[in-house]
Amino acid sequence: xxxxxxxxAIARASAALAALAGCPARPSPTTPATxxxxxxxxxxxxxRADARAPGQAVILGxxxxxxxxxxxxxxxxxxxxxxxxxxxxPPPSGLMSEVALTVEANPTGVPYVGVFExxxxxxxxxxxxxxxxxxxxxxxxxxxxxxxxxFSAASRGHVDGASASALMAVGMLAALTGATLDEHVxxxxxxxxxxxxxxxxxxxxxxxxxxxxxxxxFGVPVGQLRVPVVGASAGAAPVDLVARARARGAAVVxxxxxxxxxxxxxxxxxxxxxxxxxxxxxxxxxxxxxLEAGIGRWQAELRASWPTVLAVEQRGGSGRALVGLxxxxxxxxxxxxxxxxxxxxxxxxxxxxxxxxxxxxVVVADGxxxxxxxxxxxxxxxxxxxxxxxxxxVAGGLAALTAAPPTTLxxxxxxxxxxxxxLHGYIFVQYAQARVTRADEVLAAQADVAAVQxxxxxxxxxxxxxxxxxxxxxxRSLAGARAASDTLIIEAEASVAYQCVAPEIHRxxxxxxxxxxxxxxxxxxxxxxxxxxxxxxDEDEARxxxxxxNPDYLxxxxxxxxxxxxxxxxxxxxxxxxxxxxxxxxxxxxxxxxSLHASTLLARHVILAVETEADSDTARAVRDPAALAAMxxxxxxxxRRAARSARIAxxxxxxxxxxxxxxxxxxxxxxxxxxLAAISAYWRASMxxxxxxxxxxx
Numbered sequence: 001x002x003x004x005x006x007x008x009a010i011a012r013a014s015a016a017l018a019a020l021a022g023c024p025a026r027p028s029p030t031t032p033a034t035x036x037x038x039x040x041x042x043x044x045x046x047x048r049a050d051a052r053a054p055g056q057a058v059i060l061g062x063x064x065x066x067x068x069x070x071x072x073x074x075x076x077x078x079x080x081x082x083x084x085x086x087x088x089x090p091p092p093s094g095l096m097s098e099v100a101l102t103v104e105a106n107p108t109g110v111p112y113v114g115v116f117e118x119x120x121x122x123x124x125x126x127x128x129x130x131x132x133x134x135x136x137x138x139x140x141x142x143x144x145x146x147x148x149x150x151f152s153a154a155s156r157g158h159v160d161g162a163s164a165s166a167l168m169a170v171g172m173l174a175a176l177t178g179a180t181l182d183e184h185v186x187x188x189x190x191x192x193x194x195x196x197x198x199x200x201x202x203x204x205x206x207x208x209x210x211x212x213x214x215x216x217x218f219g220v221p222v223g224q225l226r227v228p229v230v231g232a233s234a235g236a237a238p239v240d241l242v243a244r245a246r247a248r249g250a251a252v253v254x255x256x257x258x259x260x261x262x263x264x265x266x267x268x269x270x271x272x273x274x275x276x277x278x279x280x281x282x283x284x285x286x287x288x289x290x291l292e293a294g295i296g297r298w299q300a301e302l303r304a305s306w307p308t309v310l311a312v313e314q315r316g317g318s319g320r321a322l323v324g325l326x327x328x329x330x331x332x333x334x335x336x337x338x339x340x341x342x343x344x345x346x347x348x349x350x351x352x353x354x355x356x357x358x359x360x361x362v363v364v365a366d367g368x369x370x371x372x373x374x375x376x377x378x379x380x381x382x383x384x385x386x387x388x389x390x391x392x393x394v395a396g397g398l399a400a401l402t403a404a405p406p407t408t409l410x411x412x413x414x415x416x417x418x419x420x421x422x423l424h425g426y427i428f429v430q431y432a433q434a435r436v437t438r439a440d441e442v443l444a445a446q447a448d449v450a451a452v453q454x455x456x457x458x459x460x461x462x463x464x465x466x467x468x469x470x471x472x473x474x475x476r477s478l479a480g481a482r483a484a485s486d487t488l489i490i491e492a493e494a495s496v497a498y499q500c501v502a503p504e505i506h507r508x509x510x511x512x513x514x515x516x517x518x519x520x521x522x523x524x525x526x527x528x529x530x531x532x533x534x535x536x537x538d539e540d541e542a543r544x545x546x547x548x549x550n551p552d553y554l555x556x557x558x559x560x561x562x563x564x565x566x567x568x569x570x571x572x573x574x575x576x577x578x579x580x581x582x583x584x585x586x587x588x589x590x591x592x593x594x595s596l597h598a599s600t601l602l603a604r605h606v607i608l609a610v611e612t613e614a615d616s617d618t619a620r621a622v623r624d625p626a627a628l629a630a631m632x633x634x635x636x637x638x639x640r641r642a643a644r645s646a647r648i649a650x651x652x653x654x655x656x657x658x659x660x661x662x663x664x665x666x667x668x669x670x671x672x673x674x675x676l677a678a679i680s681a682y683w684r685a686s687m688x689x690x691x692x693x694x695x696x697x698x
Contacts, residue, residue, distance in 0.1 A: 037271065038070045039063070044496045044651030044696070045409075051697050054105045057142035057176075060693065061273035061644035068648060069271040073142070076104035077175030082213070083164035084188050084206035092230035094202070094209025096186075099155050099164065101171040103138070106150040111511040113518075114152035124160025129522030130190075134168035136515045137195045137258055140690060141173060141270065143645075145697070146511040149176075162522060163200035165191040170261045179266035186210050187219030187261055190607050192679075193599045194642070194686045195258040196634035197221045198607035199627035204229045204239045211248050218245060219255040219264050222634075223626030256634050275640035281653060281661045281685075283346070290490040291345045295336075297486075298352040302333060305359035308366050318369045319464020325365065325472065329358040339666065346662040349490075353479055361475035365468050368439075372463055373455065377447045381440055384470065388436045391474040392429050394481045398422045398568070399575055401484060402582045409650050410495025412585060412695055413688065417656050418487040419589035425480020426565070427551075427558050432473035434548045435466075442466040473551075491659070496651045504698035505584035512591035513560035519598035520556050526606050550617065552597045559594030560587075592687060600680045603631070610676065619672045628675060632668055635682035639664070642689035649696040653689065660685040 040050070042060070050070060051058040057071040079101050087093050106112055113135045117123045135151040153168060166189040174181050188206050189197035199221045210218050218241075226238040241252045255261045262270045283291075312318055312326040336351035364387050372380035401422060406412045442463055446454055453459060524539065532542030547554040558564040565572070576582040604610045608631070609623035622628050639661050643653045664681035667674040 037072070039067045040070055041065075041067050042648055044649070045498070047649055048697050051143055052148070054107075054148075057144060059141075059143050059271045059273065059645075060648045061641075062271045064274055066648060071142070071177065071271060073176045074103075074178055076102070077178065078102050079171040079175040079181055081164075081167050081171040081181065082183070082186050082210075082215075083159075083167050084186060084210050084218075085159065085161060085163070086202035086205045086230055088230070092202070092205055094205035094207070096209050096213050097155060097159055099153055099168060099171070101168060101175055102150075102152045102154075103172050103175045104150050106148055109147050109507050111147050111514045112150040113146075113514070114150075116152060116154040118154075118156050123155055125521045125525035126162045127155070127160045127164075129518040129525075130162030130165035131168060132515050132518035133162065133191050133193070134165045134172060136193070136511075137165075137191050138169045138172040138176075141169075141195060141258060141272070142176065143693070145508060145694065146515065147507055160525075162190050163188045163202070163206075165189075166197045166255070166258060166261050167265075169195075169258050170265050173258075173262055173270060174266055177270070179262075179268050181265050182217075182267065184214060184216040185219070185265050186215050187255060187264065189219065189221045189255060189261070191258065192603065192607070192631065192635065193595065193683055194635055194638035196631055196638060197255050197257055197261065198603065198631050199224050199609075199624050200607075202230050203227045203241060204244070207241055207245060207252070211245065211250055216250045217264065218250065218252050219261055220252055221627060222254045222256050222630035223624055223628075225252065225254065227624075256630065257638070273641040273644045275637050276644045276647070276653070278640065278661075278665075281640065281643055281658045283655075283658055283662060284493070287490060287493065287655055287659075288345050290492070291349045294486050294490055295340060295345070295349050295352050298349070298356040301356040302352065302359050305329075305356070305363050308363045309359050312362055312366055317373070317460065318366060319460045319468070321461070321464040321468040322362065322365050322369060325358060325468050326362050329355055329362055332358055344662070344666045346659050347666040350663065353483060357475045357479040358472070360478070361468070361472040364475065365464070365471035368443075368467050368471070369460070369464055372443065372446070373460065375451055375454070377443055377454075381443050384436060384439055384443070384467070387471065387474050388432065391432065391477045394425075394478050397481060398426065398484075398586075399572055401488065402576065406581065406585075407497065407499070408495035409498035409692065409695055410491075410493050410652070410655070412498060412500055412581075413654050413656055413692060414488060414491045415582070416585050416589045416592070416691065417491055417688075418484045419586050420593045421480055421487055422484035423559065423586075423590055423593060424555060425477045425484065426568070427555050428473055428477035428480055430558070430564075431548070431551050431554050432470060432477060435470040435473050439466040439470040491655045493652070493655050498695070500581050500584065500695060501698050502579050502581050502584040505581070505588055505695075508694055508698070509560075509584070509588040509591040512588070512595050516556065516560055516591065516595035516598045519595070519602055523553075523556075523598065523601050523606065552601050556594050556597040556601060559597065560591045561594075588691075592691070596680065596684060596687060599683060603679060604676060607631075608676070619676055622672070622676075628679075632675065632679055632682070635679050635686070636661075636664060636668070639682045639685035639689070642686040646689035646692040649693040654692045657685040657688040657692075660688065 047058050055073055057073055060068045062069040081099050083097050083099055087095050113132050115123050115128045115131050131153045136146050139146045167187050188200050190200050203220055207218050225241050228236055228238050245252045259270055259272050309326045309329050313323055332355035336348055336355050339351055340348035368380050368383045371383055401418045406415050528542050532539045573583055610619045611621040613620050643657055647653050660681045664678045667678035
């Protein structure tokens with residue numbers, strides 16, 4: 001027999017699908033949507049009871065005087081939205097699909113995002129991921145955890161793509177607030193994790209389909225008022241959407257985020273935090289001093305490696321890859337000094353860390369290559385094995401990060417941050433393993449080659465091309481472990497006394513992890529699946545191949561998976577205890593790490609459609625520069641809004657949010673790679689502020 005909750009879910013889905021089909025369905029009792037809002041002022045940790053109470057939302061920081069808005073919510077609400085999409089054809093054409101959305105209180109504390117369909121495999125992976133993203137953004141907009149609410153989306157036929165995620169988020173919000181959706185308005189846009197709306201394809205075809213069914217106002221992402229038709233040849237003139245709609249008595253409106261979309265579809269404003277002034281996210285003198293001390297430590301390490309870095313370039317004969325790495329270390333070091341001289345302490349710290357990491361990789365690779373060129377193949381292999389063992393030992397030292405138990409809310413955030421950096425380093429050890437194996441195989445193959453042949457430039461280049469990536473990834477794993485230790489020093493600030501409830505943190509982590517897995521599935525459907533098909537591989541093999549060349553993907557799929565740590569994870573759980581705050585915070589760090597990297601992958605490769613250089617993953621161009629600028633502005637403002645909420649909930653803007661915001665400010669003025677990194681930095685800043693609010697509720 002099916003469990004009662006499952007039967008209830010199936011019954012609700014059947015009713016929703018029947019309604020879409022125009023068939024009668026047995027009505028289910030619903031609670032009328034409630035309306036109304038109150039304003040209240042909270043001190044640190046005082047909003048817990050109100051924020052977690054069912055039937056209401058607490059939106060922190062909605063006025064400049066420190067007030068927050070209490071908004072009454074329906075216990076259960078339903079809305080139907082009309083989502084525009086594209087049928088690829090040939091020829092491509094637009095169509096409209098109705099989606100029945102239901103949101104209700106969730107008493108279980110377990111993540112529940114249901115995707116219902118009337119056809120086997122009717123809802124594709126991109127669509128499912130879009131539902132998860134919409135649910136997460138809707139919950140966050142109301143100051144709720146994802147686990148506080150049960151979400152479901154029922155569609156008909158075959159649907160895919162995440163361009164309806166912004167529309168579904170608005171429908172979910174309206175279902176809870178009781179707002180009426182204007183049936184003559186719709187939109188298309190992909191949501192970022194902070195609620196910003198990013199660019200999508202097929203807007204010409206979607207607009208035509210919407211106008212054909214009586215839509216009078218059509219919302220699009222900022223920067224997409226002029227777009228090509230689907231399948232247009234390079235250089236084809238874009239279509240002016242505003243003029244196209246005006247010719248038929250309709251309008252096209254740009255939308256920056258989910259709040260703008262809510263206003264467009266409902267005619268009402270959803271309360272939201274006011275953004276703090278950028279100056280209010282400035283770093284304090286103690287943090288700045290700690291960063292400067294950290295810079296000094298990395299400079300000392302850089303100085304120790306510098307003679308080797310210079311020698312490699314000057315003498316040559318060690319392989320082109322190694323010479324290139326030495327030059328990269330010098331470039332990074334120069335950029336670090338420029339940032340330090342300009343007073344950009346946060347960015348200077350990260351650049352010095354990066355320069356020291358690359359320089360150390362030069363030292364390791366040079367040791368291996370010098371031994372090889374000297375005729376000792378076995379010695380070169382042993383040097384490589386020693387470097388790999390050292391990286392595994394250092395990166396596996398995560399338990400040392402919990403020497404001082406957290407006693408304040410700031411301590412908890414600092415530990416999550418340190419865990420995240422340490423876990424990132426540990427994952428890079430696994431990422432390095434394939435490169436170490438490859439380098440060892442290349443070295444081993446030279447054992448039976450005559451010495452005179454081993455000394456040719458071609459052979460040395462071949463060996464260096466395998467050794468350098470191994471040394472670099474091993475060095476990155478060590479840098480992650482060292483950065484984790486630095487975090488405990490740099491991010492130490494006074495904070496309100498606090499102790500988390502471990503089971504509640506596990507619950508929050510599971511929700512973040514589930515959403516991240518949905519985003520990874522979305523990425524797999526867009527990127528991995530097609531590449532697997534083109535290469536004649538099964539998808540699992542394609543994932544493994546992609547993970548070996550793209551560390552962001554590896555972090556996204558492994559960050560929230562405790563099993564990926566193997567015996568190290570088991571040892572940590574045994575040492576800390578399965579119900580300990582440390583183990584709960586470690587799981588939370590992994591979930592956040594996975595979520596951020598999954599969002600970054602989607603933004604880079606799907607939403608912004610970054611074009612890369614032929615021989616690397618370095619960004620060369622984006623599909624729509626105006627959309628990139630709009631996403632950056634939206635992410636920056638969202639970070640300042642989230643910071644106000646965090647300050648009210650916890651008494652301060654988290655130092656982690658301020659550090660990432662400072663990084664974003666500098667990166668946003670750089671080249672294309674830096675600009676893409678700026679969006680991730682602002683997303684991280686928002687993430688830390690949201691986490692402070694979540695911890696304050698638990």
